[in-house]
Amino acid sequence: MHDRRHSAEPDIESLMGQFHAYLSKKQLKSTRQRDLIAQKFFAAHGHISIEELLNLSRAENPRIGYATVYRTLKLLAECGLAAQRRFGDGQTMYETAGDTEHHDHLICIECQHVLEFQNDDIEHEQERVARSFGFSLVRHRLELYGLCPRARGIKGGWCPNEEQRKLSD
Amino acid sequence: MHDRRHSAEPDIESLMGQFHAYLSKKQLKSTRQRDLIAQKFFAAHGHISIEELLNLSRAENPRIGYATVYRTLKLLAECGLAAQRRFGDGQTMYETAGDTEHHDHLICIECQHVLEFQNDDIEHEQERVARSFGFSLVRHRLELYGLCPRARGIKGGWCPNEEQRKLSD
DNA sequence: CTTTATGCAAATATTTTGCAGGCGC
């Protein structure tokens, strides 16, 4: 298991590649709008709402409409690169999924930042569980929510928030 | 519509108690409709949509309206007994929360249905991972996406979709 | 060229709200 911090850019290239592969497999077209929306979506990496995505996209191409964002997100969901999610009363959010290197997330509920990790024992066990129900496992999502050392009040405790700031500057 | 059964009656009494406690703390009233909806909701235990809940409730009291279901679910969410959730492209679902038992989800990407499971090895490993980063673990979410036997094309394969129909009395 | 996408607006679906009686307390 190893700790992998996010640097500014996640693996957008690879995700765009998967998206394009899906489009051509389905004989669908790759367009300026789809690419723009997908890029913005992948770049947001964590969570993003339809509206935020529309606004980000419009910043570069003001003529983009709601329908295109919905339609693109639907495609991304079909190929497992996006997943719809709803928290509390808020709006519908989408998040990235199906990353090739399936790292899981460790999230501090205090400072909101996200670390990634991989753990083979857990992965194996997931396989076993799926098989025990007769399922074949396609992908998974694992998120651990907790408090980072700083948030727990440990003096001089390490905090992913600051750690990331250091890394990205 | 069909409802989902769970072997042992979950702790509905206790959940209703928590709900009533919340109502009186907030000086809100306990009504026939609220109780009915909450009971149906708790009895469903796993996942239920607004519409299913409305139908179950109307089976006993046909005059119940959408608005009351929405309002009751909002109350349940406020006191932490329900949580909104959305899987795949499907409808908005609600699930019980704040229950002692925690369930992870196994979801068929073909038929969209959701099974719950628990696996102690995974839970332990999650603890270990969090600790190794200096985090204290508060909660987690684990979702496995895959194909059920039927969806995989296994002849006579078992499908959670149908299984549930069978189970419902 | 042929086929699929886009953007707009209109159609649907979903959720919330206002209000005139009803019902808990």
Add this chain to the structure above:
DNA sequence: GCGCCTGCAAAATATTTGCATAAAG
């Protein structure tokens, strides 16, 4: 009784769809 609740319908949101035109392969 007083004040919160309910059911209904209308309003506000959110999402999907139809269609003429534009762009991709």
